[in-house]
Amino acid sequence: MSAWLEWTDTDARSWIAVPGPHDDKYSRGVLGVITGSVEYPGAAILGVEAAHRTGVGMVRYVGPRFVRSLVLARRPEVVTQPGRVQAWLVGSGMDAARRSFVLVGELTRAISSGEPVVVDAAALDLVAAHTGPTIITPHYRELASLLAKREIDVSAADIAADPSGWAVRAAIELDVVVLLKGASTFVADPVGQAIVVRAGTNELATAGTGDVLGGILGSLLATHASELRTDISLLAPLAATAALLHGRAAERASGGGPIAALDVAEALPAAIATLTGRA
Template structure:
């Protein structure tokens, strides 16, 4: 696989500046509220995994709005989650949804969230609706999903084509779709419409397991909610936060695995310790702060 040389390797040194640390004056609202519309009757577990990951990444409140069964499972796992509409700073949409099986009520709710102008993570079952997005948007496809997004009548794109040069395709998609693209894979490529190109490596192969993408989406949603004000003023914040989410995801997987098999919930459970290690002072007692 050959990729352009202008991809910046995103590592702990870069990512630690993009973790929001609460101050004594903060409350649950100032720390950010993440709105979540994920899960379905077919895949209710995706809602649990995304909410679990978001809560463990560090957000003031998660507001889950989804199917009854998924909502019940979320509350059983995380009773602090709020399940009524209200204020949010960012949205996480689409994990565990199948666009082909989506009912009209769900589609309307997703379009309303996309049109709210807020920072938004678009995953899985909402990718076909990204034309309705009016705020800063990150899409999180795997190769097959990206192929579907880029295919046009008479001009199909295949997952096999993308696998040959995923970074090139991620950059092309960001430019064509006008959104930040986080292309999942053994190496994660993150590209912005403005031309920023970041990549994250080092995730253990054990991370290729059901639900791991839902955990990644939850981590990213929390980071967008805690940095919503920064995203409004910094054009490059979105791509940096997406790469940071991918790095936290990879590091948490390595911590949970320790060389052995893991489940998606194991990865979510390792996020707090991973973030604590990321924020620990560097040798000499200083923390480096870097930008894109």
């Protein structure tokens, strides 16, 4: 494994696609989203909001009618009909123990579609079905649970004590890119890339901010979908860029005070403008 590379604004800048005069909603990327539930509808709203504010061309949302209505009330530009998708964000805001047969099928089809996919929360146990560029975004407890299913004896406390080491081991074991969330974010892939992101504020330790991170990352995968089809080594830098953007938006939203997850999503355009020199 290579030494850990600390990701900076300069590193991230080149991974943010700035639209040109000939771009349209399809060339900017279409993100399919299967998140949220009747019990946790906010995850869908937050992820969709963050994806739009990161610069994706279109979001297609798949979910319960009640959740769709809330998503559309917040973001009326969301499309809820089937169609072209260039990347997927799945699993946030769901209870794995309460997934229906239909939902498991939808999640599995997305993960096995061959398109780039961000797998979070209640879809993590389905990650073995992946066939395309795949990133998982667990916190310590989720990663411990996922590895336990593969008969690896590890606790959340073990991972918290050595997050970088466990990020690397999980990436190799699962053959995916791992973005391990925490005060520092560790990104590792199976072929040796290792990136740490220290941007952000401790105020990010609040409900829903992980859903915002998922939307940012899904958007970046969709905007780079064509490159990812031929070079999956781009996944780790994109994941690190998502984490850095998440942190920079949180810093801007906080100003030294408390924040809520939606504040972070709303701060993304200004954070991106500053990072890309357009502010």
